[in-house]
Amino acid sequence: MDKIILIGLNHKTAPIEIRECLAFSESDACTALAGLCGEPAIEESILLSTCNRVELLFTARQIPAAIQAAKHFLSHQKQISLADFEDALYLHQGDAAVRHLFRVAASLDSMVVGEPQILGQVKTAYRLATEQKSSGVILNRLLHRTFFVAKRIRTETGIGDHAVSISYAAIELGRKIFGSLEGRRVLLVGAGEMAELAVEHLIRNRVGQVVVANRTLERAMALAAQYKGSAIRLEEVADQLNRVDIIISSTGSPGYVLRAPEVKAVMRDRRNRPLFFIDIAVPRDIDPAINTINNAYVYDIDDLNTVVDTNIEDRQREAVKAERLIDEAVIQFRQWYDSLNVVPTIKALHAKIRAAAQAELDKAFHQQLGHLSAEDRKAVERLMESTVNKLLHDPTHYLRSNGCQGDRSVSLDVARKLFKLDD
Amino acid sequence: MQILFVSATLLYMLSAAAYCTYLFLQHERLQQAGVWLLAAGFGCQTALFGWAFAATGSVPVNNLHQTLTVAAWTLVGVFLALRTKFNLKILGVYTAPLAVFILLAATQFPNEPLQPQNLLKGVWLFTHILATFIGDAAFVLAAGVGVLYLIQERNIKAKRRDFFFKRLPSLDLLDTTGYACIVTGFTMLTIGLITGMVYAKIIWGHFWQWDAKEVWSAVTWIFYAVLLHERLAVGWRGRRAAIMAIAGLGVLLFTFLGVNFLLSGHHGQFTRW
Structure with a gap:
């Protein structure tokens, strides 16, 4: 393997x-x-x-x-x-x-x-x-x-x-910044399973309105309907900063969606109320320099990693169980993989016996059994066929099933030598 | 008399110990013990204050020993009041040791009553002294909250989840509490200044004499007025507000002690020893 x-x-x-x-x-x-x-x-x-x-x-x-x-x-x-x-x-x-x-x-x-x-x-x-x-x-x-x-x-x-991934980390941090998340407004930029999950968790924490921005307005509208929020275009994101508190960004954009000057400009209008950026995108959407602006906090996906570290311990216990299931599965897969070698052995065995039987039949039909009618020849062929099948059945079954204890490759080796299959 | 002072100091010490242990172990009971011990110490000090007031009919701020004692008393009182409104348990870690420190500092100075002064009587003066002390205590707590804010803000910005991250409350709570302290302090300081001016008019015939203490009190008042104005007008909150609250404490300490030591003026006798 x-x-x-x-x-x-x-x-x-x-x-x-x-x-x-x-x-x-x-x-x-x-x-x-x-x-x-x-x-x-x-x-x-x-x-x-x-x-x-x-x-x-x-x-x-x-x-x-x-x-x-x-x-x-x-x-x-x-x-x-x-x-x-x-x-x-x-x-x-x-x-x-x-x-x-x-x-x-x-x-x-x-x-x-x-x-x-x-x-x-x-x-x-x-x-x-x-x-x-x-x-x-x-x-x-x-x-x-x-x-x-x-x-x-x-x-x-x-x-x-319990709590799930990024969303939990984001909510815990949000609480350290905002105290209560109740009534805080959320802006979701882009979409994606992880970002949407985070929004759902925030909603469960009774955040206020949800605004969704997307490259395609159609997608934004669909998501907004789901959260009973409003939809905007991606270009409008900077203008919205005035009205939201938590920004979750997860676009496929190769460059930054929000840069420090845009955020800096809006802080005075916001009267310095805190802004919390959660950047789930890779490559990043939020300029890390925004974190240096007063009352603006940026966490990218690596930062959230440190946040969740402490919560991992609980799951670690369950993970031990999971590891056992995985060990079992690895063993099962290895058995399947090894059985890939059984199949060629069985095929070779069948081919050899059948070829021998066919050769003997052909010889007999040409010599002492040449007088048989076509119908009789068929009957003899059927007889030979079923005899071969009966003989092959048990060794085939043995090789294929788990009947051979221990290392299967040993049984395969014996079978190959016994019938001289490797020539 | 003496026993009340010593009990208060011991109770504050126990409270400080409870709070410091709470900081590490995070057992809710320790925090509650801290509050109750502090409240008990405050009770002793209140009795002491009441006793002195009943005996002389004036606020006992005749010398530095008494001034510091009253300062510790108001600090704890304002903290306890604040504690009922904001769930800022951790602030006790700042308040209790500080109260102990002030009381221990007070013991370094002799407590010899000066000749009885009629100057220190009257409702105007009583309000003046009490309001000023309460205002100052609120500003001291604002500075403490400011320090906590800066620590927590640095943790969140630097993405560290260290010792304090878990123990300190949300930035929002710290900011709101700091703001409440500044508002309280500013209100009390304003009342203190006005009553002081009225009292000056009654005693000396002038509202304002450009005395060093008066000038520095005005500087302090203006400093906090600017801080509040900026917060209301352009939203100076968070880090900047915290730094200003801490800087304000410097101005306040100078007005409270520095002026009396370094400059001369009509408040000088209260801090003489």
Whole structure:
């Protein structure tokens, strides 16, 4: 199973500055996967890019060459020298790679353990890979197992209970700034699962009006209707600063949506009432310089990380349970993977016996049994066929099932020697 | 007499200890003990004050010892009043040790009653002294809240979740409390200045004599007037308001003590020892 390899970096190994350089948008990812299909050392591949991680999962034809190819591929795709991010990369192989993927999808490796968004992001990554036909037998199976495990962990452990991810961190901070959140107005810039979740949590904390800004007014209106708020265009955001207290930003914009001078200009009109910016976007939407303005507070996704650290402990206990489920799943996947080698053995065994039977039949029909009618020949063939099937049934069953205790590869080895299949 | 002073000092010390332990352990009971001990100490001081007032018919601010004692008493009184309105438990960590410090400082000065002065009698003077002390105490608390604000603001800006982040309340509460302290202080100081002027007119025949104490009191008043005006007019809040409240304490201390030590004027005798 060593040919399943995962390389990547995440919020623990790389700062946001590196992650935003390596982040792939959906269209980036599509072209990247198409490019990966052309790599001779790599068989199948899936690219997962979220704001907290960039991970490349692949199966290798030649392991060392594939790892080198994957690293250079990342550096080449994003036009960054490998030296800039190589230290942040981690590499998992075989069981470790499978376990890592399970942990990521089950949100055990997330910034906020138990946050639910990551599973959707893994699903999107897999969808892109199937669209590009970059995933094959092994990764298809692996990803389906991943989704199954993640769902099982969510239902069977309390890992997703209580407060959820960024939204909780944001609310706790908001309370430290505003005291009560009641009646504070919220501006949602852009959309996205995480940002929308944060808004929903804020609404549960009885915030005031919600204003939604989006690149497309239509989308903004749809969200605004959902929150019983109002919709504005993205260009109007700076004008709205006067009327809101909490800004949650999560656009796909490559540059800053709000800059320090725009905020500075509005502070006097606001009579210095505090402004709290929650920047969930990668690359960032809110100019970090805004944090230096009096009564304006900016938290980006990395900052929220520090906030949630303290809350992780509760989930850590549930995570222990989840880890056990993952260990089970890794073992199951390995068994499946190993059974891939059983199938060729069984095929070879069937082919050899059938070929021998057919050869003997042909010889007999030409010599001593040449006088038989067509109908009789068919009857003899059927007899031979069922005899062969009866004989093959038990060894096949034995090899395929869990009947062989311990290391299956030993049984396979014996079977191959017994029937001299390797010639 | 002496026993009341000593009990008050001891009670404040216990309260300070309770508050400091509360700061680390965050047990609600410690905080409550702190408040009750402080209130008990305040009761002792009130008895002391009442006893002195009944004996002489004037406010006991004849020398630095008495002045500081009254300062500690009003500080604790204003804190307790503030405590009922704002849920700012942590401010006790500032108030209780400060009250202890002031009382200990007071013991360094002899408490010899000067010759009885008819100057210190009358309702105008009583109001003048009490209002000024309460106003000053409110400003001292405003400065304390300002320090807490700056600590918490720095935590949030620097994205640190250290010791104080969890223990300090929201910026909004700190800012509101600081503002309330300034408003209270300014109101009391205004009353103190007006009654003082009226009293001066009655005794000396002039509302205003350009005495050093008078001038610096006016400077203090103007300082806080500007601070309040800026807050109401352009919204000076948060960090800037906190820094101004702390700076205001400097001006206040100079007016309260510095003027008497460094300059001469008609309030000099109250802080003589």
